[in-house]
Amino acid sequence: MPCRIENPPPPSAAATTLPEPLAWIDGDLARLAADDLVRPRRVRTGKQSARVSLDGIEMVNFGSNDYLGYAGDVRLTKAASKAACAEGFGAGASPLVSGHSQAHEALERAVADLLAVEAALVFPSGFAANTATIAALAGADDVIFSDERNHASLIDGCRLSRARVVVYPHRDLTALDHLLDAAAAARRRLVVTDTLFSMDGTVAPLADLCELARRHAAILMVDEAHATGVFGARGSGLVEQAGCEGGVHVRVGTLSKALGAAGGFVAGHGRLVEWLRHRARAWIFSTAHPPAVAAAATRAIALVAAEPERRRHLLARAAEFRTDLAARNVATGDAAAQIVPVVTGTATAAVALAGRLAARGYFVPAIRPPSVPAGGSLARVSLSWLHSEADLAGLADALAG
Ligand SMILES: Cc1ncc(COP(=O)(O)O)c(C=O)c1O
Known part of the structure; x- marks a missing residue:
């Protein structure tokens, strides 16, 4: 049985006003929002796997570091x-x-x-x-x-x-x-x-x-x-x-x-x-x-x-995926491994791309400053041994489309 995680209750009115010494946080958070740099924290239900349920929405999971599929083993x-x-x-x-x-x-x-x-x-x-x-x-x-x-x-x-x-x-x-x-x-x-x-x-x-x-x-x-x-x-x-x-x-x-x-x-x-x-x-x-x-x-x-076949399979699939993207004119820079970036430049474009992919059922996180320098935002695809050929082909279609 997947465990149920209830959303926390909304903060009471008294808790919504920051104490004066921390009041600057409101302004700084507003600036993050204006620059598309707010990082939502989603609640995952169940184990890491090729599929992930985030805030109750199930997607193909290209956003974990579980490269060999052992996190949920x-x-x-x-x-x-x-x-x-x-x-x-x-x-x-x-x-x-x-x-x-x-x-x-x-x-x-x-x-x-x-x-x-x-x-x-x-x-x-x-x-x-x-x-x-x-x-x-x-x-x-x-x-x-x-x-x-x-x-x-x-x-x-x-x-x-x-x-x-x-x-x-x-x-x-x-x-x-x-x-x-x-x-x-x-x-x-x-x-x-x-x-x-x-x-x-x-x-x-x-x-x-x-x-x-x-x-x-x-x-x-x-x-x-x-x-x-x-x-x-x-x-x-x-x-x-x-x-x-x-x-x-x-x-x-x-x-x-x-x-x-x-x-x-x-x-x-x-x-x-x-x-x-x-x-x-x-x-x-x-x-x-x-x-x-x-x-x-x-x-x-x-x-x-x-199980050396897991890493061999992962790296072979990653190479095929990068080749497939290149053939569709989706640039992945100098990537040479199971981490495949699709550089968008601005944070706004990275968020838009991640949103478009999510709408098609693919979870690919938008990586923005300070994780990357300003102007270097990207959607980062993390591949796993758990992904099927169909998962990769579907994502390549979504990225090219
Ligand atoms: C390159 C690199 N080094 C170190 C770490 C930290 O490892 P851990 O998540 O085990 O704290 C990370 C985590 O994302 C990382 O990407």
């Missing part, structure tokens, strides 16, 4: 239930105190084995993994080089570190080379990049980045959030696929997207992880995520190993 639910029965639901403390359960220990081993590295550290979210790791690796005497399209969690980690931050043009290694040269006197230089960029589906030039980092003796940290489980023969990500394991020093990923669970991880050299255990504040000062979630993520890693 009963095998993860069973693993979580078993762990919850054995270890209770809440972790009860930070990992350093008493929150690091057997389920977390098994998950960290499974992540390290998947990535073929010495050790891994699991965080309550990928966002926390990124911010904490960057701030643990760089400080006021250092310089961080950050791709201009990096995810917000990398950007916030840079800010948190208090290092000087140099933003380089998207995937522009000539510019990065010069910028690294110009900062040769810094104590440490850290290059951070997504491997698969979450908004436009482009891929970082990993082999060249490794070479650049090696030449400048810089640390190279990559965020594989959208690549974990999807790329590479073992499914560990784009670093594996590019054969760059030796050149990337710090690998972050999430358990929350293709793996269908929740949490983030950092993986690499054993002493890197030992250092993070002493300096990564979001790991030290935050309750470990529930053991049941760790057990579900460990099960998903086993499924990634056992």
